[in-house]
Amino acid sequence: AQTVTQSQPEMSVQEAETVTLSCTYDTSENNYYLFWYKQPPSRQMILVIRQEAYKQQNATENRFSVNFQKAAKSFSLKISDSQLGDTAMYFCAFMKHVRPVIWGAQKLVFGQGTRLTINP
Amino acid sequence: DTAVSQTPKYLVTQMGNDKSIKCEQNLGHDTMYWYKQDSKKFLKIMFSYNNKELIINETVPNRFSPKSPDKAHLNLHINSLELGDSAVYFCASSQVGQVWSDEQYFGPGTRLTVT
Numbered sequence: 001a002q003t004v005t006q007s008q009p010e011m012s013v014q015e016a017e018t019v020t021l022s023c024t025y026d027t028s029e030n031n032y033y034l035f036w037y038k039q040p041p042s043r044q045m046i047l048v049i050r051q052e053a054y055k056q057q058n059a060t061e062n063r064f065s066v067n068f069q070k071a072a073k074s075f076s077l078k079i080s081d082s083q084l085g086d087t088a089m090y091f092c093a094f095m096k097h098v099r100p101v102i103w104g105a106q107k108l109v110f111g112q113g114t115r116l117t118i119n120p
Numbered sequence: 121d122t123a124v125s126q127t128p129k130y131l132v133t134q135m136g137n138d139k140s141i142k143c144e145q146n147l148g149h150d151t152m153y154w155y156k157q158d159s160k161k162f163l164k165i166m167f168s169y170n171n172k173e174l175i176i177n178e179t180v181p182n183r184f185s186p187k188s189p190d191k192a193h194l195n196l197h198i199n200s201l202e203l204g205d206s207a208v209y210f211c212a213s214s215q216v217g218q219v220w221s222d223e224q225y226f227g228p229g230t231r232l233t234v235t
Contacts, residue, residue, distance in 0.1 A: 035223075039161075045210060045226035089161060103151060103170040103216050107178075108224060110163040 002027045004094050006111035013082055014119050020067075021077045021114050023092030029053075033095040034068065034075045035108070040088040048090070051075065082118045089113045123147050124227035126211050132233045133201055141196045141230045143211030151175075151216055152194035153224065154186060157208040166209075169194055170216075198232075206234045 003026045013019045025034070036048040051059045051068050058066050063080045079086055092111040124145045133139050145152065153176075154166040168176035172188040183199045194211060211227040 043208065043229045043231075045212075045229075047223060050223065091163065102175065105168070105175055106151070106214065106216060106224075107153070107165040107168060107176055108155075108163075109165075113161045113163075 002029070002032075002094050002096065002109045004092050004109055004111035006090075006092055006114050008114045009112070010115045010117070012117040012119060015082060015084060017082055018078060018080045019082055019116065021079075021090050021092075021116065023075045023077070023111055025073050025075065025092070025094050025111075027073070027094065027096070029096050031096075034066075035093040035095065036064070036066070036075075036077045037091045037093060037110075038086075038088045039091065039113075040085075045091075049077065079116075084118050084120060087116060087118045089115050124211055124213055124225050126209075126227040126230050128230060129228060130231050130233075132235065134235055135201055135203060137201050138197070138199045139201060139232070140198070141209055141211075141232070143194045143196070143227055145192055145211075145213040145225070145227075147213055147215070147225060148192075149213040149215040149225075150191055151214050152188065152191075153212040153214075154194065154196050155210040155212060155226075157210060157229070159207070163210070167194075167196075201232075201234045203234050206232055208232070 032053045034051045038046045049061045067076045093108045127142045151170045153168045157163045167186045169188045185197045188194045208229045210229045212224040214224045
């Protein structure tokens with residue numbers, strides 16, 4: 001079974017600083033997807049960034065980028081120029097690439113989450 | 121236009137009662153899910169449905185029964201509620217088979233409190 005570990009329960013940085021959230025995972029699969037979700041106080045789960053395991057290039061989305069190390073099974077999230085609105089719980093998640101496709105079998109396995117606070 | 125909606129957003133009830141949470145998605149997706157987020161914020165899959173067919177059932181007590189009347193709706197009925205059922209329940213949907221279809225879109229969550 002796949003497991004996802006986020007070793008930082010809480011982090012706090014000043015506005016405009018750069019922060020990196022850690023995530024490691026355990027799997028014997030070769031093809032899979034990795035995600036970072038953000039959950040602000042509103043409780044809504046928002047997709048921040050995603051990475052396909054077969055792609056060597058690290059994904060980037062504006063101020064958000066990942067450092068994907070497949071051999072080390074590491075998937076960290078870097079937030080540059082942090083903003084007050086980035087304050088949230090951040091969840092790393094793993095999804096196995098199911099082949100042959102079984103529609104509906106693509107479940108997300110989440111880490112424990114990191115509570116990130118951006119201070120003014 | 122809300123893509124994935126859940127009703128109610130908050131639900132407070134007593135032990136032993138039966139309650140339902142409704143979920144609807146207007147994204148045209150074929151697959152829907154229920155996740156549970158416990159008091160420590162840990163999220164775990166409960167069920168998934170594809171075109172009204174149950175695909176994933178993750179060792180959830182029989183008191184929990186999902187129902188999918190059509191592919192746009194996935195409801196969660198809980199019998200004989202227990203204190204440990206208090207949690208936030210998230211519905212999600214995805215369209216498997218398209219480019220980056222594996223992204224799951226989440227509803228706003230339903231906070232269930234059992235007293």
